[in-house]
Amino acid sequence: MDRREFYRRCMGFAAGLVSGRWLSKTALADQPQPAPPTSMEMAAKLPDLVAVQNGEPDALFDAAIKAFGGMERVVKKGQTVVVKPNIGWDRPPEAGANTNPILVGRIVEHCYRAGAAKVYVLDHTCHEPEKCYRNSGIRQAALAAKAVVVFANDEKDYVEVDIPKAKILTKTKVHQLVKDCDVLINVPVLKHHGGAGLTLAMKNLMGVVWDRGFYHRSDLHQCIAEFCRYRLPNLNVIDAYRMTMANGPQRARPEDIQLRKSLILSQDIVAADAAAAKLFGTEPEKIAHIRIAHQIGLGTMELDKLNIQRITL
Amino acid sequence: MLRGGRIVLAVAVLFLFLIAFLSLGKAGRSVGQILVSAQLVPATVRWLKSGSWQPIAVILGILGCTLLFGRIYCAILCPLGLLQDAIIFLRRRVGFRSFYYSKPAWAWRGVFLTGALLAMLLSSVWLISLLDPYSIFGRIATSLIKPVAIFAQNSASRFLSRLEIHWLWPKTYPPVASAMLWIAVFYSAVIILLSGCGGRLYCNLVCPVGTLLGLVSRFSICRVTISSDRCVRCGKCARICRAGCIEPSTCAVDASRCVACFDCLVICPVGAAVYKPAAKSVKERPVNFSRRFVLGAAGGAAVALLVDSVEAKRQVASKNLSELILPPGAWDVERFSAACIGCGLCVAQCPERIIRQNGLEYGWQGLMLPRLEFRVGHCAYECHRCGQVCPTGAIPRLTLNEKQTIQIGRVRLYRRRCIVHREHKDCGACIEACPTHAVYPVKRNNIHYPYTRLALCVGCGACQAICPMTPKAIMVFAVAPQGRAQKPPAVSPAEKATVSPPPTVQEFPF
Numbered sequence: 063m064d065r066r067e068f069y070r071r072c073m074g075f076a077a078g079l080v081s082g083r084w085l086s087k088t089a090l091a092d093q094p095q096p097a098p099p100t101s102m103e104m105a106a107k108l109p110d111l112v113a114v115q116n117g118e119p120d121a122l123f124d125a126a127i128k129a130f131g132g133m134e135r136v137v138k139k140g141q142t143v144v145v146k147p148n149i150g151w152d153r154p155p156e157a158g159a160n161t162n163p164i165l166v167g168r169i170v171e172h173c174y175r176a177g178a179a180k181v182y183v184l185d186h187t188c189h190e191p192e193k194c195y196r197n198s199g200i201r202q203a204a205l206a207a208k209a210v211v212v213f214a215n216d217e218k219d220y221v222e223v224d225i226p227k228a229k230i231l232t233k234t235k236v237h238q239l240v241k242d243c244d245v246l247i248n249v250p251v252l253k254h255h256g257g258a259g260l261t262l263a264m265k266n267l268m269g270v271v272w273d274r275g276f277y278h279r280s281d282l283h284q285c286i287a288e289f290c291r292y293r294l295p296n297l298n299v300i301d302a303y304r305m306t307m308a309n310g311p312q313r314a315r316p317e318d319i320q321l322r323k324s325l326i327l328s329q330d331i332v333a334a335d336a337a338a339a340k341l342f343g344t345e346p347e348k349i350a351h352i353r354i355a356h357q358i359g360l361g362t363m364e365l366d367k368l369n370i371q372r373i374t375l
Numbered sequence: 376m377l378r379g380g381r382i383v384l385a386v387a388v389l390f391l392f393l394i395a396f397l398s399l400g401k402a403g404r405s406v407g408q409i410l411v412s413a414q415l416v417p418a419t420v421r422w423l424k425s426g427s428w429q430p431i432a433v434i435l436g437i438l439g440c441t442l443l444f445g446r447i448y449c450a451i452l453c454p455l456g457l458l459q460d461a462i463i464f465l466r467r468r469v470g471f472r473s474f475y476y477s478k479p480a481w482a483w484r485g486v487f488l489t490g491a492l493l494a495m496l497l498s499s500v501w502l503i504s505l506l507d508p509y510s511i512f513g514r515i516a517t518s519l520i521k522p523v524a525i526f527a528q529n530s531a532s533r534f535l536s537r538l539e540i541h542w543l544w545p546k547t548y549p550p551v552a553s554a555m556l557w558i559a560v561f562y563s564a565v566i567i568l569l570s571g572c573g574g575r576l577y578c579n580l581v582c583p584v585g586t587l588l589g590l591v592s593r594f595s596i597c598r599v600t601i602s603s604d605r606c607v608r609c610g611k612c613a614r615i616c617r618a619g620c621i622e623p624s625t626c627a628v629d630a631s632r633c634v635a636c637f638d639c640l641v642i643c644p645v646g647a648a649v650y651k652p653a654a655k656s657v658k659e660r661p662v663n664f665s666r667r668f669v670l671g672a673a674g675g676a677a678v679a680l681l682v683d684s685v686e687a688k689r690q691v692a693s694k695n696l697s698e699l700i701l702p703p704g705a706w707d708v709e710r711f712s713a714a715c716i717g718c719g720l721c722v723a724q725c726p727e728r729i730i731r732q733n734g735l736e737y738g739w740q741g742l743m744l745p746r747l748e749f750r751v752g753h754c755a756y757e758c759h760r761c762g763q764v765c766p767t768g769a770i771p772r773l774t775l776n777e778k779q780t781i782q783i784g785r786v787r788l789y790r791r792r793c794i795v796h797r798e799h800k801d802c803g804a805c806i807e808a809c810p811t812h813a814v815y816p817v818k819r820n821n822i823h824y825p826y827t828r829l830a831l832c833v834g835c836g837a838c839q840a841i842c843p844m845t846p847k848a849i850m851v852f853a854v855a856p857q858g859r860a861q862k863p864p865a866v867s868p869a870e871k872a873t874v875s876p877p878p879t880v881q882e883f884p885f
Contacts, residue, residue: 116880152757188808188841190726190755192544216545218533256816257803257823275843278802279794313810315863340885348821350801365885372883 108135109371111328111337117375119165119303122325126299127172129371130327136297139177141244145169145209146295148251148266149185149200151312152193158304158319159312161251163199165301165325169247170207181207182239185269186214188312212239220272223292230280231288235272240293248295248331252302252338254310254318258282260342261311262335263298264290264351283350290331290360298334300326302341332361333368340365377650378637381450389457395764396516396723397524407764411720413437413452415584416507417766420500424714425768441588445595448588449578449634455508456578456634458515459570463617466571474574477619479629481664484579485671486678488586493679500767502682504716504743506583509766511562513718514743518551518559518732521723547728550748554734555719558743574617579632589631598653599633599640601626605647612639612648699737700747700834700853702730702761703754703781704771707856708744714769717743721761721770727752729836730761745770747783749836749851754783756810756835782858784834784851786813786827792848795824805838805849812863814838814849825849833860 063071108131114122127133137143147161155163166183173181183204187194191213195201204211220235240246250266258265264286268274277285302324306314324341328334332355336346346352346363356363388410395407411417415437418430437448449456491503504510525546532543569576578585592598601612603626613623616639620632626647628639639648702721705711722730722745729752733741747754759778762770773781788805790796795803799822805814806825813832816823827849838849 113883113885115883152755190752193726193755193757210539210541212536212541213544255803256806257825258801259821259823275804275841278804279843282801282803309812311807313812315865337885341883343884350821370885374880 108369110330110368111326111333111365111370112373113324113326113337113341113370114373114375115322115324117323119162119301119325120168121375122303122323123165123168123172123299123327125373125375126325126327129373133172133176136247136329137173137176137178137245140179141177142242143173143178143181143245143247144239144243145173145181145183145204145247145249146240146266146270147183147185147200147249147301148261148269149194149198150188150269152189152197153312154197155199156304156316156319157312158251158253158306158314159310160194160198160200161249161301162303163203165299165303166200166249167203167207169249169299170204170209173245173247174208178245181209182212182243183209184212184214184237184239186237186272186274187269191215214269217272225288225292228288228291229284231277231285234276234289234292236292237270237272240270245297246293246295248298250298250300251304251306252300252322252326252342253306254308254314254342256310258286258351260339260344260349262338262349262352263295263300263331264335264355267295284354286351287355287358287360290355291358294331294360296329298326298328298331300334300338302326302338305342307342330361330368332356332363333365336363336365337370378641381447381635381637384451385457385460388451389454389461392454392457392512393516393520396513396720397521398724398726407720407724410452410454411509411718411764411766414509414766415448415587416503416509417716417718420495420503420714420716420767423495425771427768437588438591441591442595444597445592445599445630445633445635446585446588447635449575449585450636453508453578453584454512454516455566455582456575458512459566459575459577460617460636462567462570463574471571473614474617474619476613476616476622477573479620479632479664480580481667482671482674483581484586484589485668485673486675487581488583488675489672490675490678490682491583493676494682497679498683499713500716501712501740502679503583504718506581507716507718508578508582508584510716510718511566513720513723514555515559515563515566517549517719517723518555519563522548522551547751549722549725549728550731550750551722552731552734555732555743574619575634576619578634579618579620585634592633593631595630596652597650598630599628599635599637599648599650600653601628601639601643602647602649605645607645607647609644611642611644615639615642695736696855697852698746699741699855700749700784700836700851701857702745702747702770703759703778703783703833703857704762704773705769705783705857708741710856711769712740712744714767715744716767716769718766719743719745720764720766721745724760724764726758726760727755729754747836749839751840753808753837753840754833754835756833756837779833780860780862782832782834782854782860784832784836784853785829786832786834786838786849786851788814788825788827788849789847792844792846793825794844794848795822802843804841804843808837808841810835810837811860813860830861831863 112126112129114126147166149160151159153159170181201211214237219238222235224233250263253261255261302322305320305322307320308318326337335352339346391406418433422430494502529545532545606626610623613621618632618634620629729747730745731748732743732745759775762773803823806816811831814825834851836851839851842849
């Protein structure tokens with residue numbers, strides 16, 4: 063062996079050491095990586111909706127996204143992602159009022175793993191934003207996963223957009239980042255809602271607009287459905303780890319919270335909401351915005367027509 | 376060394392006061408609590424109104440310290456004194472280096488101290504709150520400095536966000552009545568004028584704390600003295616003295632006016648000025664002190680009695696009393712205005728920005744009195760900060776649980792304005808916002824109609840703040856005196872027994 067050969071072997075050995083060390087540090091190193099699906103595979107095998115139960119939030123999401131075909135199905139290399147959880151209330155994770163922080167952190171990790179250039183986490187909160195982000199645990203979890211955590215309670219960050227074919231919500235102010243991002247991942251928490259019945263994926267999108275009062279005074283359910291005409295999220299992940307069964311959305315008693323340990327994942331927002339409604343124990347037709355969204359063709363609430371994968375861990 | 380130490384402490388304490396009033400993080404709250412409890416007038420008011428022993432310790436501590444060391448409180452703890460020192464520093468920077476000796480103004484000092492003290496003992500704290508240095512600083516900080524600082528922070532935050540740096544978060548402005556802004560501007564102008572022209576003129580002419588401590592520091596053990604043997608009559612000490620208390624021809628230092636800045640110690644070229652325990656032979660010889668002070672005191676007493684007689688007839692303007700919602704624990708206007716010195720710390724610290732100080736809309740008795748306004752926010756259910764920081768106990772220190780059972784107002788729903796009752800469409804904003812379920816839904820035909828139960832209402836205003844209608848379909852009206860709210864009923868054991876926990880793993884219902 064000459065000197066050059068020796069150097070090459072040393073570099074190779076060092077590179078092997080470093081990458082092995084790095085891989086062993088990342089949490090997903092143990093997971094077998096799914097090969098990116100080909101379009102044939104997509105048409106044939108991959109499900110429209112995945113429902114997982116009996117696990118911790120991160121394990122639930124890992125199983126769901128794997129069954130769905132991998133995060134690469136949603137996030138492509140170099141894209142900007144906005145993860146929109148429910149951070150609306152100054153309540154701790156046990157209260158079930160906000161999305162589970164472990165789930166949010168895991169989703170951010172998967173986005174980066176799939177090659178995302180930047181992942182934002184934001185919500186236009188109802189309570190004071192600093193308290194909501196901190197006490198829900200979401201700020202900490204998102205920062206740990208290297209997300210860019212942004213407040214969304216400043217009107218100057220919102221731009222007015224037109225909503226095509228809308229009857230009531232013809233225009234509204236949407237957060238700049240949500241308007242411009244490549245991928246929008248909607249991560250609501252499944253809750254009873256004293257004012258609207260249930261709050262699920264479509265209602266969670268009220269947290270990306272500025273003027274929610276317009277929805278409330280004009281026609282709440284119609285506006286919730288019509289906003290989806292502007293932009294449908296690229297992925298909907300409904301957190302049903304803790305389901306608020308009554309007295310929601312923010313002040314349920316501990317007795318009202320059911321530890322369901324479930325998760326529903328779909329690109330079809332109407333289907334996700336329909337499945338979540340059934341999981342709660344209500345018929346989807348009874349929730350007006352699900353019915354309206356189905357009627358105007360934003361998705362389908364007829365779950366028997368979909369390829370659903372059900373997983374119990 | 377003494378002067379250096381004074382400057383370091385003074386800068387640190389002024390900085391900490393600004394942190395408290397700009398309420399920067401958790402440090403802002405705790406620091407604020409410590410600093411404001413070490414102020415003389417708030418401690419006195421707290422002691423008079425609540426009878427607790429802690430403020431007595433503060434009062435005796437400050438007086439004792441003054442007896443030992445002179446008016447070092449004025450040099451390092453008084454926020455208005457520190458503000459004046461900052462102005463004096465700037466004054467020196469732009470070239471005005473000299474002050475001059477002035478004769479003591481015992482008459483005026485007598486008027487202000489006696490008038491303020493007597494008024495406080497007889498009727499209310501209104502008069503002393505106008506003169507109290509801490510309260511004056513508080514008003515300037517809350518109504519003038521804070522909005523400017525927030526403007527600067529918001530501009531910086533927006534600029535940094537464009538560079539994708541998200542460290543600074545935009546803040547909302549505290550609600551400042553235009554009357555409060557004018558008051559803050561007035562005080563700032565007076566302080567700038569007085570300290571620009573005469574150094575610590577306010578401290579030695581008007582300030583009742585300064586006069587009281589001055590009466591004590593006449594007998595202080597450690598004091599600044601100028602040895603007439605060493606003195607070369609250069610007059611530098613007299614020119615640098617910000618209290619104007621050094622008479623150059625006789626080397627006399629008026630200990631009642633010396634604010635312990637120690638500038639003279641440093642500037643004296645021969646080391647004649649020293650700070651040390653005074654020899655017994657040094658006697659204070661104030662000119663015409665007794666006569667003038669007593670005359671002034673009489674004048675002050677007359678003013679206090681006049682104010683008292685006027686106040687006895689004065690009522691809070693009775694219109695709009697239903698909108699006069701007070702912070703939780705304030706109880707009612709009489710008790711609240713008897714203890715509130717209008718410093719604005721609660722306004723500065725409220726995280727929801729719902730506390731504002733009145734202008735004249737409730738008359739003179741209501742001027743500078745804080746009240747709650749549910750326009751941009753509501754009284755957060757999990758917050759009790761105003762009571763934690765109030766220096767006089769006008770807003771009492773309550774535990775969170777105690778605060779959550781106080782009813783500061785009652786909700787009223789106007790069904791004719793409510794979109795749900797009127798047009799049979801879901802809205803639910805008030806139901807969603809209510810932390811106690813005082814506003815609750817009744818489901819009919821799949822629509823959630825809001826109803827109210829007053830026993831659970833704490834008057835937080837969450838419903839009013841979020842109602843999308845104009846005019847509001849649901850509002851909170853004040854209750855006077857403040858009442859008690861029930862906590863939402865816990866789940867009864869009977870109910871617990873009937874609801875069996877569902878199995879952890881079930882079939883998916885789809």
